Amino acid sequence: xxxxxxxxxxxxxxxxxxxxxxxxxxxxxxxxxxxxxxxxxxxxxxxxxxxxxxxxxxxxxxxxxxxxxxxxxxxxxxxxxxxx
Amino acid sequence: xxxxxxxxxxxxxxxxxxxxxxxxxxxxxxxxxxxxxxxxxxxxxxxxxxxxxxxxxxxxxxxxxxxxxxxxxxxxxxxxxxxxxxxxxxxxxxxxxxxxxxxxxxxxxxxxxxxxxxxxxxxxxxxxxxxxxxxxxxxxxxxxxxxxxxxxxxxxxxxxxxxxxxxxxxxxxxxxxxxxxxxxxxxxxxxxxxxxxxxxxxxxxxxxxxxxxxxxxxxxxxxxxxxxxxxxxxxxxxxxxxxxxxxxxxxxxxxxxxxxxxxxxxxxxxxxxxxxxxxxxxxxxxxxxxxxxxxxxxxxxxxxxxxxxxxxxxxxxxxxxxxxxxxxxxxxxxxxxxxxxxxxxxxxxxxxxxxxxxxxxxxxxxxxxxxxxxxxxxxxxxxxxxxxxxxxxxxxxxxxxxxxxxxxxxxxxxxxxxxxxxxxxxxxxxxxxxxxxxxxxxxxxxxxxxxxxxxxxxxxxxxxxxxxxxxxxxxxxxxxxxxxxxxxxxxxxxxxxxxxxxxxxxxxxxxxxxxxxxxxxxxxxxxxxxxxxxxxxxxxxxxxxxxxxxxxxxxxxxxxxxxxxxxxxxxxxxxxxxxxxxxxxxxxxxxxxxxxxxxxxxxxxxxxxxxxxxxxxxxxxxxxxxxxxxxxxxxxxxxxxxxxxxxxxxxxxxxxxxxxxxxxxxxxxxxxxxxxxxxxxx
Numbered sequence: 001x002x003x004x005x006x007x008x009x010x011x012x013x014x015x016x017x018x019x020x021x022x023x024x025x026x027x028x029x030x031x032x033x034x035x036x037x038x039x040x041x042x043x044x045x046x047x048x049x050x051x052x053x054x055x056x057x058x059x060x061x062x063x064x065x066x067x068x069x070x071x072x073x074x075x076x077x078x079x080x081x082x083x084x
Numbered sequence: 085x086x087x088x089x090x091x092x093x094x095x096x097x098x099x100x101x102x103x104x105x106x107x108x109x110x111x112x113x114x115x116x117x118x119x120x121x122x123x124x125x126x127x128x129x130x131x132x133x134x135x136x137x138x139x140x141x142x143x144x145x146x147x148x149x150x151x152x153x154x155x156x157x158x159x160x161x162x163x164x165x166x167x168x169x170x171x172x173x174x175x176x177x178x179x180x181x182x183x184x185x186x187x188x189x190x191x192x193x194x195x196x197x198x199x200x201x202x203x204x205x206x207x208x209x210x211x212x213x214x215x216x217x218x219x220x221x222x223x224x225x226x227x228x229x230x231x232x233x234x235x236x237x238x239x240x241x242x243x244x245x246x247x248x249x250x251x252x253x254x255x256x257x258x259x260x261x262x263x264x265x266x267x268x269x270x271x272x273x274x275x276x277x278x279x280x281x282x283x284x285x286x287x288x289x290x291x292x293x294x295x296x297x298x299x300x301x302x303x304x305x306x307x308x309x310x311x312x313x314x315x316x317x318x319x320x321x322x323x324x325x326x327x328x329x330x331x332x333x334x335x336x337x338x339x340x341x342x343x344x345x346x347x348x349x350x351x352x353x354x355x356x357x358x359x360x361x362x363x364x365x366x367x368x369x370x371x372x373x374x375x376x377x378x379x380x381x382x383x384x385x386x387x388x389x390x391x392x393x394x395x396x397x398x399x400x401x402x403x404x405x406x407x408x409x410x411x412x413x414x415x416x417x418x419x420x421x422x423x424x425x426x427x428x429x430x431x432x433x434x435x436x437x438x439x440x441x442x443x444x445x446x447x448x449x450x451x452x453x454x455x456x457x458x459x460x461x462x463x464x465x466x467x468x469x470x471x472x473x474x475x476x477x478x479x480x481x482x483x484x485x486x487x488x489x490x491x492x493x494x495x496x497x498x499x500x501x502x503x504x505x506x507x508x509x510x511x512x513x514x515x516x517x518x519x520x521x522x523x524x525x526x527x528x529x530x531x532x533x534x535x536x537x538x539x540x541x542x543x544x545x546x547x548x549x550x551x552x553x554x555x556x557x558x559x560x561x562x563x564x565x566x567x568x569x570x571x572x573x574x575x576x577x578x579x580x581x582x583x584x585x586x587x588x589x590x591x592x593x594x595x596x597x598x599x600x601x602x603x604x605x606x607x608x609x610x611x612x613x614x615x616x617x618x619x620x621x622x623x624x625x626x627x628x629x630x631x632x633x634x635x636x637x638x639x640x641x642x643x644x645x646x647x648x649x650x651x652x653x654x655x656x657x658x659x660x661x662x663x664x665x666x667x668x669x670x671x672x673x674x675x676x677x678x679x680x681x682x683x684x685x686x687x688x689x690x691x692x693x694x695x696x697x698x699x700x701x702x703x704x705x706x707x708x709x710x711x712x713x714x715x716x717x718x719x720x721x722x723x724x725x726x727x728x729x730x731x732x733x734x735x736x737x738x739x740x741x742x743x744x745x746x747x748x749x750x751x752x753x754x755x756x757x758x759x760x761x762x763x764x765x766x
Contacts, residue, residue: 043167045306077568083419083428
């Protein structure tokens with residue numbers, strides 16, 4: 001039976017080749033879930049905030065850039081209570 | 085999915101939940117498996133999320149998928165960033181998960197596993213999750229405003245002022261109670277003290293790595309830090325067993341309290357981010373990992389609960405804290421069912437990350453369900469212990485007696501057999517000198533967790549490692565809360581003092597920094613010192629006081645929420661927040677009354693002060709204890725009066741709006757259509 005269009009989670013051959021690091025045996029949903037988990041961890045641990053900072057200031061990651069980022073974060077974080 | 089199949093699925097979930105709850109509630113005289121609690125929790129949360137939160141979002145809040153959130157409208161890549169809902173969920177959960185849902189349920193287990201479990205489930209579904217959800221949504225609709233700003237805008241000046249004072253009070257009392265838990269967990273424990281001391285050089289090393297070797301690679305360095313901490317735990321065993329070194333790390337409660345107070349001052353006043361920021365990351369990493377590990381451990385090992393569903397202490401004669409099941413069980417559990425502190429997080433960072441308005445349901449309601457599940461795990465960790473062991477660890481010497489033999493005899497006479505030899509063997513197994521009188525909840529939780537893990541992972545041989553891992557996790561966690569809380573408190577005081585004299589408000593002016601840091605540290609330090617010197621263990625006074633503060637803050641949050649619902653013209657649905665509000669008012673006001681005026685000296689502050697004054701020869705020590713009791717009574721009374729004020733102000737406002745005497749006008753940001761809806765359709 002022919003399908004008129006691909007299923008939503010179906011990737012083209014080109015996409016599959018470009019994502020060469022993912023072995024074919026690993027289900028797509030699992031890869032997606034892991035990617036999401038990793039994104040959440042990057043947000044919780046401020047890695048995403050650092051990436052956004054670099055993009056905003058058009059800087060490359062280096063010790064000086066990170067020092068500026070830390071100073072910016074210091075003021076934000078110092079006002080953020082930790083929950084009980 | 086077809087409707088009949090859905091009906092079948094949800095009916096099955098409801099029946100399974102009813103079966104699990106029935107098993108928990110009705111089994112008497114025989115032990116049950118912890119999985120019944122897990123199943124009951126999953127079913128209650130699933131039903132609550134699917135039906136109740138959907139009702140709240142559709143009928144009460146009318147979530148609008150077309151409305152742009154502040155993250156979209158004010159996007160700046162720094163504070164306001166539209167973020168994937170699962171990522172915000174993780175971020176929000178990491179922010180709200182604290183020591184409260186671990187400690188409170190462990191302490192409340194003195195009533196048995198049933199009251200705590202039922203309140204955690206019902207409280208979360210109908211109160212805690214609702215509070216977090218509605219406050220998050222209302223903050224999203226007000227450009228991410230804080231709870232105190234919303235209270236001032238929607239209720240009035242009194243509302244704003246009371247919210248501000250409640251926040252400061254809860255921070256101070258939380259820090260005092262938290263520090264006391266750390267002191268009680270680490271006193272006379274060279275292993276624990278060494279492990280926690282080692283987290284400082286490890287954090288500095290992490291800071292150096294982050295700053296100079298791999299800038300920004302926080303996850304990577306957290307894994308490295310975690311491995312080093314595991315080595316520190318292993319090294320702690322050597323320290324505790326080496327007579328030449330062990331005395332350096334064997335500290336009394338008073339010494340530990342002084343060290344923590346000095347630490348709190350420097351952490352607040354000095355720019356020590358090389359230490360604090362990496363340790364914060366390390367603490368979060370360990371916290372998330374441990375919660376995940378405990379969840380897996382409980383599901384895989386399915387331990388049996390040895391605690392009975394109800395104990396004789398529901399009459400108020402409990403050794404851990406005095407007071408009858410109503411209201412004290414509900415004050416003690418606090419964060420696992422409803423936490424006022426969450427309203428600060430829900431109106432802090434999270435609303436600035438929400439991408440679409442309907443996602444507030446999953447983030448606000450859903451994350452609180454996850455927090456509540458952590459509380460259920462804490463109940464399980466406490467109740468897998470033999471009741472005699474649980475009471476031996478958690479009861480203060482002032483109640484059960486100083487010597488192991490006296491304590492064992494007292495606890496056994498309550499019908500919970502325990503022997504001094506058995507407790508000594510357990511203390512040896514976990515690498516401690518003694519486990520008697522280790523009040524505060526943390527050691528009992530650690531023994532429970534070690535008991536669960538050692539059942540499969542490494543057996544009894546590594547029980548000591550698991551115990552000290554749990555102690556390290558809790559102490560690290562609380563110390564992070566302590567330094568962050570002290571700084572937040574300092575900023576709040578500086579903001580307020582800046583209105584009186586501008587230089588005091590400058591956060592870079594050192595005299596102001598030192599003075600306000602000293603003020604905040606002195607405030608929580610005095611509660612800590614009071615707890616350390618309290619013959620009843622301190623937790624008896626401080627934890628209920630903290631619970632009252634926390635629930636009073638939740639009362640303020642629900643007042644704000646109800647006011648906004650009434651102003652939105654949805655008064656017919658106001659029971660959604662009004663019922664939990666009424667419950668909290670009943671609980672907190674009754675508890676406050678008991679804590680101030682109860683004639684039983686173990687419950688009432690004033691009665692305790694009177695009994696001390698009349699029974700002992702006057703001395704400096706007695707005068708101080710009497711003063712502390714009176715101070716606690718005044719603090720409780722002042723908080724209750726202020727919350728009564730905000731309640732009265734809110735009630736008058738609701739009546740004026742409902743009678744047509746006042747035009748209802750909510751202070752929402754104007755409607756702007758979201759571009760995300762069009763993008764998704766396109």
